[in-house]
Ligand SMILES: Nc1ncnc2c1ncn2[C@@H]1O[C@H](COP(=O)(O)OP(=O)(O)O)[C@@H](O)[C@H]1O
């Protein structure tokens with residue numbers, strides 16, 4: 536398993552990383568975003584949405600109260616924020632599995648609420664080092680996520 540870390544010096548850099556990642560997403564991509572409140576999960580999610588081609592006039596905001604936002608783009612993007620999830624049954628009600636394992640691309644903030652930390656996908660943990668400095672640690676689970684991470688690293692180094 537190839538874990539990879541990236542240091543971001545500010546919001547713009549995290550956004551840019553997200554854009555690069557969003558451009559590379561294929562059908563059924565699942566990205567799980569971990570980190571404390573204010574770490575930058577939604578900033579990365581916004582970049583991913585832009586890279587995937589969500590209309591730049593559409594605001595990308597954390598779906599904290601709605602649990603999920605859907606954005607049509609090159610692939611349908613489903614953005615979950617499970618912070619306020621109380622009961623895993625709510626996931627069934629909103630059809631989480633249909634989206635997360637469907638043909639679109641799915642982002643999940645607070646995947647800890649899923650109670651399955653081995654869900655296949657690209658896991659990203661964001662740590663706040665100090666001020667605007669963040670460390671993003673990418674941990675791919677499964678072949679598709681490993682390939683995605685390799686493509687991301689290649690895109691960043693070219
Ligand atoms: N390097 C960085 N990457 C991402 N966000 C940063 C960075 N430095 C400062 N920030 C700020 O941290 C906050 C992150 O907010 P947000 O993405 O909503 O957090 P989360 O979704 O993890 O709760 C924003 O106010 C952003 O401007």
Ligand SMILES: [Mg+2]
Pocket residue numbers: 576577597616644
């Ligand atoms: Mg958020």
